[in-house]
Amino acid sequence: MEIQFQQQQHHKPKVSSSPPKMKPRNNMNKFIGVRQRPSGKWVAEIKDTTQKIRMWLGTFETTEEAARAYDEAACLLRGSNTRTIFITRIL
Numbered sequence: 001m002e003i004q005f006q007q008q009q010h011h012k013p014k015v016s017s018s019p020p021k022m023k024p025r026n027n028m029n030k031f032i033g034v035r036q037r038p039s040g041k042w043v044a045e046i047k048d049t050t051q052k053i054r055m056w057l058g059t060f061e062t063t064e065e066a067a068r069a070y071d072e073a074a075c076l077l078r079g080s081n082t083r084t085i086f087i088t089r090i091l
Contacts, residue, residue: 031067031085033057033074042066046073 029036033046037059044057044066057073060066064086071084 029063031063031070033070034063034066036063044069044073046070046077048077 034042034044036042042060042063042065044060046055046057047053048055055073055077057066057069060069067085071086074082074084
């Protein structure tokens with residue numbers, strides 16, 4: 001019986017000087033819980049971490065409308081002291 005050993009070749013990882021290429025995005029979404037559908041409409045969702053579910057808030061014409069829906073849902077789920085996008089806390 002003959003045993004053959006294969007020598008492992010060590011390859012140097014390729015190091016690129018340029019940053020990784022990102023897929024260009026046409027929608028400039030800056031709001032949490034808001035994303036744009038391919039149709040151009042905006043949708044809002046919020047995660048309820050206590051029940052570990054994602055709640056659908058609806059479809060909206062503008063990103064601001066969707067963000068306001070997220071704010072309202074965040075206050076209802078987490079109380080008035082939660083982090084929101086537009087709504088400021090009233091002391």
